[in-house]
Amino acid sequence: MTSLAPSFLPTVMPSTLRAAAIPAALLLGVFAACRPSASPATAPAGTAALPAPYIITDGQSQVVPAFADTTQWIRERLWVETEFDSDSDGKRDRVHVDVTRPGPTAAGLKVPVVYETSPYFAGTDPDEGLYWPVKQELGDTAPTRKLGKGAPFNPGRTRIANSQVRNWVPRGFAVVHSESPGTGLSQGCVTIGGMNESLAPKAVIDWLNGRAKGFTTIDGSAEVKATWSTGKVGMTGTSFNGTLPVAVATTGVKGLEAIIPVSPNNSYYRYYRSNGLVRSPGGYLGEDVDVLYDFVQSGRTETRALCHQKVRADIIWKGLDRRTGDLSDFWTKRDYIEQAKGIKAAMLTAHGFNDWNVMPSHTTLMADAVRANGVPVQMYFHQGGHGGEPPIGMMNRWFTRYLLGVNNGVERDPRSYVVREGAARTSPTPYAAYPHPDAALVSLYPVKGGTQVGGLAFAPVAGQGSEVLTDDVNQSGAQLATAASSKNRLLYATPELKAPVHLSGTARVSIRVASSKAAANLSVWLVELPWPANTRGAMDPNGIITRGWADPQNAKSLRVSEPLVPGQPVTVTFDLEPDDQIVPAGKRIGLMIFSSDKDFTLWPAPGTVLTVDLDGSSMSLPVVGGKGALNRALP
Template identity: 35%
Template sequence: MSTVGTRWRRGVAVLSATVLAALGAAPQALAADGPPSIVVQDGVTQPAFGYADAIRERLFIDSTFDSDNDGLRDIIAFDLMRPAATAQGLKAPVVMDASPYYSTVCRGNESECKADLDGDGLLDKWPLFYDNYFVPRGYAVILLDMVGTNNSTGCPTTNANQDNLSAKQAINWLNGRATARNAAGEVVKADWHNGKTGMIGKSYDGSLAMATAVTGVKGLTTVVPISGPTEYYDYVRSNGVVTRGNSYVSSLANTVTNPERREYCKPVRDAIGAADGDEHGDYTSFWNERSYVKKVPNVTASVLLYHGLNDDNVRPDHFSKFWYALAENNVPRKLWLSQEGHVDPFDSRRAVWVSTLHRWFDFWLQNVANGIMDEPRVDLERSADVWETHADWPIPGKADTEVYLQPGTTGAGGLGLVPTAKPATGAFQDNRTQSQNTMILNPDVVQPNRLAFLSAPLSAPLHISGTPTVQLRASADQTDTNLGAILVDYGTDERVAHRASGEGIITLTTEDCWGQSSPTDDGCYKQTTKRVATADYELVTKGIMDAQNRQSIRVSVPLVQGESYNFSFPLLPEDYVFKPGHRIGVIIVASYPQYSSQADTTAANLQVALKSSNIVLPVVGGTAAAHAAGL
């Protein structure tokens, strides 16, 4: 009997060489003198196993928590696919994507949802390409429903402990530390597992991968977080300023909850809304459990990290803070940085990403010695589809370089490596409705609601790599105000249009395929191309702070009207090359409506002491490179 198209639940299957060939598999994977094993050729695992005949299961685990406070432990559900050969002795690692989105927002550029088409309680449609590609290569794939979503019970808590511990339950089961049951209540064991699991996911899914890694759970061998929040405070706040308001944390919990359970979970969301501190924006214990950076010392898994440098959803400070902590703790790691916004690398650099991911999982989960850890640590997209490799990030050789704000005569102020010789003041007024374009455009024109500072046209390239910092000596005539800063490249160039529709990519109508297919699920996805545009300027990076949080994001201290203070706040991390002939611009504002959801209401008048104010740029080559560029 042919096994093509058969849905496996239990038992043992013997796959003939004929069937394996029909499935695109290599017969040598099922050697007659022992249990089946992976096939490695050219340094990577080969598609030696079937996809259509893979074993598919839905399992349920009692968790260790009760998110909806109903007196019962929540149940975490997950869908599992593994090669049929695991029933004959193949030991397989797991690739897991834990997500809250499988039945609501769904996954990928084409918004794929989980789907059971025939009502038998098993998935027919599996989102993303991981199952199609990796199951034939000897991997199992788990798509796990985060607590309170899809088939799991409880209620979502938006990156609180219950969310963060959801995937850990499955890893404990895979390693014999927890009990899973099928829909019939039968205990199911993972006796086919090789003890190693890798987690992957974009955005919320990426945060769940990092959340699991920082628990230090045994059996999690590697994680691949893609554009995921690492500090939830930074996702909805920035240095005391609320950047996403209207009870965003509870609102997201509502979004990922199945519609029929939203009313049931309302008390949980109400408790979240009451504790989030929208009224002040300070850092509290509410955010502490939603922080992964400080827990990096617990990480025992390797990390392949991806982020878009122009991601204005999960902003780049999420990757940078996590990356810096990984380096401090000597965690094995690699990094990809692209020019797009909130875009998956599968839709940005598809072929190279799939190849890299394949080799990464083979090395860490299948023990394939392919040399991937001997290659440069960082892949960085300099311009549309132009990639560089570097030994590390920030780029080795960068040095923090103070660039001072200097007074102008009739128009914008200047920028230089030494402070102005005489005391000078820049004065401006807060404008709560000023658009970002108004702040940036016409930098040579004096405007009452900003300060603009321009370098001379550069005589050589200037490369920054890392996190810039703005340092201001300023006073205000109110007890509170915000402060914002924008770093701008003024110069005509073709760039990735990351602020346009698609966040830097255009989705095409053509498809390509990655992996094998079943009658109900294929591995084919629409291709993409970069969206580029020529513009006269580029917003390189930006930052904002609440002046009352100048000492700490934990405590607000009112200003004394007219008294001068030192304000220091980071801009978002960047890796950017200013080209010769271009001018570097620094814009200083108070309210920044396109960065914050709650505009400052004080309408303060501010004065900046220019001699004591600067921007610290992480210049590759340091002061010497800045001199050479003409600063």
């Protein structure tokens, strides 16, 4: 019997795939085009015939001997001239590029390109003491930090990277790498989200299409042309290397047909701030834009002093603002979600729902923005942390469709794949969309008793008044969640579930809160109770459903902080990070409210008192099946 599953999925679907995932009729339509063609070497109907020796099976380009013969691979390096002069030397910056292409290109075969660019290829600053001290009273000027020296400059490097090569060259793609401006053997300045980081890979794509010039040396005039390139380019990479495909896609450059960003930072404000609050990325307490700037320095030593002044001092330090955390033009210029209208490349994007470094909202918000352009978007999610590519078959179908032009039906594949709890990352469950199409927001309201464990009700309970907590950054979130009683947090939970509850989408909280001081951190975790005994710190996904942070001073505007009047409440409404998780029977879903989060926020001295008005506070929870499903799961 022919399987309806795409070829990158197991023939037998995981047991968690139920009717709620995709109706049978839709599955038939979605997967019909994914079946193997009658002749593996024949392109599907409606597809221009591919030249020998390409072989397409199950809509994917296959490894073939002529492409896989490493002794025939052609490797070359060059410098591509950009359209900018970021180091102010009076000449356009050139970026360092290397190419690996299959042997048949020497005989005239033209091939598409899989391209990865990065500021990391030439090394990073080994000093781990560059982070900002986080022991800081809110609203005070930030203490000074140690400045980095960057990585040693190595002028003798002849090879940029080998990533992507083993996967794609044997399948008939060339692989291209480039080093970001100011790193490795590329000219220019590091800017961390500046426009030159978008325009540098654009220049490389222009070179692959004959619109920009490449040279054999960094300062010479002997040209190199990409006569072997079809001009069709796909980009991929993880973390910063996944950010840059999105950055260049915002330019709308012709020839960039598809991108596969993995855990991309699509907004530097969202990476280093949260709803007006100064907040570190998980695992890197005290990191900020200028720390990352120092960290990736690996370019020419003689250029660094100029770049430190022009970029770090004159731009980053003037825009950083670790005192208020407010949104500003400095940040919007480094927000690719705001620039997403320029994206025309088809996007397969991947993220972990427990990635507390680059949080999953980066991907879900970008997917929404790109989808609004009428561009094909597919999403792959897993339950782990930072990184994690889609299965190679998914990536292959994407590049085969958009770079080789094979009509493999990828546009009709499910729009969302989620690796269910306990499943292998190579066996995701398909869904028609993310969030789950049957998910609906369910309003829940806190019930008094939060210093121990209060309740969560479907309707407001009138006349409850307020409950208080006292900030103490010395108490970790995990300690607060496990405490039977605590004066340092408020915790409200459902009864124990008698059936699993599937959460899919973005939870939102609205908290009416007063502070005893003019500034306060506000942290919210959505947790499973009882808290698992085997958690291994703040980045461990066990126990955490999702979380979020906000500055009550920004209750009205992200751009303007208004100091709190002690004792006078404000209503702070914000989204938690998106999630897709099945909470098992026997657990309780808990809403935990506290102040300073020692793994993410600044560390003011303990003692600030927050008063939460229960009558003015609520949560919206995205439940598959809505209120009825949650109600049926409760005793």
